[in-house]
Amino acid sequence: MxxxxxxxxxxxxxxxAMQQSGGAPEExxxxxxxxxxxxxxxxxxxxxxxxxAQSRLANIRLANPDFARQVEILLIQLYQSGRLAKxxxxxxxxxxxxxxxxxxxxxxQVR
Numbered sequence: 001m002x003x004x005x006x007x008x009x010x011x012x013x014x015x016x017a018m019q020q021s022g023g024a025p026e027e028x029x030x031x032x033x034x035x036x037x038x039x040x041x042x043x044x045x046x047x048x049x050x051x052x053a054q055s056r057l058a059n060i061r062l063a064n065p066d067f068a069r070q071v072e073i074l075l076i077q078l079y080q081s082g083r084l085a086k087x088x089x090x091x092x093x094x095x096x097x098x099x100x101x102x103x104x105x106x107x108x109q110v111r
Contacts, residue, residue, distance in 0.1 A: 045072050052089035
C-alpha cells in the first residue's frame with residue numbers, strides 16, 4: 001500500500017511540475033522574442049542616427065522612456081517607407097520639435 005501511495009505521490013508531483021513548467025516555455029519564448037525585437041530596433045536606430053543623435057536619443061530615453069520608444073517607432077516607420085536616410089543631430093532635433101509641437105500643453109488653473 002505504501003508503494004502504491006509513493007507511486008501516486010510521485011506521479012502527482014511530476015504532473016504538477018509539468019503544469020508549472022508548461023507556462024515557462026511560453027514565457028521564455030515571449031521574452032526571447034521581445035528581446036530580439038528590441039535588439040533589432042536598436043540596430044536599425046543605430047544605422048539611422050549619427051553619434052550625436054544617438055546620444056540625444058539616449059538622454060531622452062533616460063528622461064522619458066515612453067517618448068523615446070515613440071520616436072524609435074517613428075524613425076523605423078519613416079525608414080521603412082523610404083522617407084528617411086541617415087540623420088544627423090540637427091535633423092533629429094528638427095524631427096523632435098515637429099513631434100513635440102503636435103502635442104497640446106494642458107494647463108490647470110486653480111480658482
